[in-house]
Amino acid sequence: MLAYVYDEQGKLSLKDMPRPTAKNNTAVIKVGACSICGTDFRTYMHGSSKITPPRIIGHEAVGTIVEVGRDVIGFSKGERVAVAPAIGCGECYPCQSGYPNMCDDLQTIGFQFDGGFAEYMEIPEIAFKMGNVNKLGSLISDEEASLAEPTACVVNAQEFLNIKKGDYVAVFGSGFIGCMHAELAFRSGASKVIIIEVSEKRIKQAEELVPGIITINSTEKDLMTEIMDITEGRGVNVAITACSVGKVQEDALNIASKRGRISLFGGIPGSGKGYIDSNVIHYKELSVYGVHASTPLQNKKVLDWISTGSLKVDKYAKNIYPLRDIEKAFEAIKGGDVLKAIIKP
Numbered sequence: 001m002l003a004y005v006y007d008e009q010g011k012l013s014l015k016d017m018p019r020p021t022a023k024n025n026t027a028v029i030k031v032g033a034c035s036i037c038g039t040d041f042r043t044y045m046h047g048s049s050k051i052t053p054p055r056i057i058g059h060e061a062v063g064t065i066v067e068v069g070r071d072v073i074g075f076s077k078g079e080r081v082a083v084a085p086a087i088g089c090g091e092c093y094p095c096q097s098g099y100p101n102m103c104d105d106l107q108t109i110g111f112q113f114d115g116g117f118a119e120y121m122e123i124p125e126i127a128f129k130m131g132n133v134n135k136l137g138s139l140i141s142d143e144e145a146s147l148a149e150p151t152a153c154v155v156n157a158q159e160f161l162n163i164k165k166g167d168y169v170a171v172f173g174s175g176f177i178g179c180m181h182a183e184l185a186f187r188s189g190a191s192k193v194i195i196i197e198v199s200e201k202r203i204k205q206a207e208e209l210v211p212g213i214i215t216i217n218s219t220e221k222d223l224m225t226e227i228m229d230i231t232e233g234r235g236v237n238v239a240i241t242a243c244s245v246g247k248v249q250e251d252a253l254n255i256a257s258k259r260g261r262i263s264l265f266g267g268i269p270g271s272g273k274g275y276i277d278s279n280v281i282h283y284k285e286l287s288v289y290g291v292h293a294s295t296p297l298q299n300k301k302v303l304d305w306i307s308t309g310s311l312k313v314d315k316y317a318k319n320i321y322p323l324r325d326i327e328k329a330f331e332a333i334k335g336g337d338v339l340k341a342i343i344k345p
Contacts, residue, residue, distance in 0.1 A: 002345065003056045003118035004326050010047035014324065017056065017118065022067040025125035027075060029063030029083075032142035033320075034116030035342045036060075036329060037150060038177060039267065042244060044330045046269045051111050058343065059085035059109045061116025062136070062145040072128055080136040082145045082303060083116075084152070085109035086293035087126050100130060101156070101293040108293070117326060119345040131296045140307045143317035143342050147176070148302040151313065152294035154180045155302060157263045158188065160289040161238050165189030170227065170236040170255055172196045173243030173266065174206035174215075176316055176340040181240050181265070182210045183311075190238075194230060196223065196248075199336050209315060209339075218251075227255045234258075241266050249275040253286060262288045316340050 003017040022028045037060055043051065051057065062082045068075055075081070087107050088100025095103050109115050113124050127133050136145050154177060163169060169185040171178045174197040182193045194214045197203045203215045216226045227235060235257035241248045244266045252262050253276070268275075281288060305311035319338045321329040322345070329341040 001119040002323055003114075004058065004323065006043065006048070006051050006053050006055045006057050008053045010053075012044060012057070014326065019120050020114070020122035022069045022122070023125075024069040024071045025128070026069050027065050027072055027123045027128075028067040029061075029081060029121050029123060030066045031061055031063040031116050031118060031121050031345045032080070033063075033146040033342050033344050034058040034061040035146040035150070035340060036333065038175065038244065040110075041330065041333055042267065042269055045334070055111065056114040056118045056121075057110045058115035058117030059111070060146045060149045061085070061109060061121055062142045063116070063121065066120070075128070075133065075135075080142070080145075081123070082134050082136055082148055082299070083109060083123055083127055084132040084134070084149060084294065084296045084299035085115075086295075087113075087124070087130055087132050089126070090130055099295065101295050117323065117343055119323070132299075134296075134300050134303055136303070137307055139309075140303065141314075141317070142344075143320065144306050144313050145303065146342055147313045147316055147340070148299055148306060149294065150177060151180050151302045151311070152298040153177070153291070154184055155298045156294040157181070157240065157265050157289070157291040158184055160291065161240075161261045161263055163188040163190055163238055166191050167237040168192045168194070168231045168234075168257075169238040169240070170194040170196060170252075171240045171242050172245075172248040172252065173241070174199075174202045175242065177265065178242035179206055179209050179316070179339070181242050182206070182213050185238070186210075186212065192230060194227070194236065196251075201336055202339075205339055223251060224254060231257070235260060237261065238263070244268055246275040250277065253277060253280045253284075256284065256286055259285045260287075262286055264288065264290055317342060320344055
């Protein structure tokens, strides 16, 4: 089968790989869609020390079960499923506390298990055990379902932030994650949502996708002046860094109001050191939250929202590439032409 593989030299390439077969406690899906995540893009650009090579990458995977092991309970051949990729062990303190995404022995589809940038993908036993496999109904497409996992990561971040009616929210970055942060901030009652971006092309995309946002091109206008004008001089209640640029962490602290809340959502290539001024946090009484991945329950919540029409994501599912053109998809993302790319083997 065709697959996109990260090798021992840290290189990505399309390769012919053996098709997986189901073991007694696993299943195999024919991949219907797997969207490209910001993490995948960082791997494409910089490599990743978190991946155990050789590894088929891609973790926002959806597909139809074509083979199921005899000991897998509750799932049958022909059913469509989405797999929440961050899989806990179920035994450690974070897992026992309800946070399997913080597992001490976390294993992730596309990192420790082969992922969805392939024609077929094996669902590991532990994914069934930990509730990471969700059945899909007829009201949600493969493409829409592949967007549930990144949206669940946004939900995870915003559960820390407690966005409420009347809040001013700023989001750095206008990719899929930034736009979804804006959508869910409005959903929680935010009165003003500001997207901060450096690309006019991306700003126009965001304005079309998320009506009602305020946008700032920080290369053309002074960010602090603009924020203070928009927020009547108080700063934003919530600032979210939805991009992989270290400088925006510093900016987020500066534009936050006193007692503001910050989500450091976007991972940074390299060490990630040197951007946080603890004195700003101290004197403004800021709350700063990290966030990583999402839980199976958060994934299920988002799938339910999409299936019932409560959350519309089809407008983000327009840029679809065959697996053989996956590198064209990455280059389109790199050039800023595509907000979210979905691979359909």
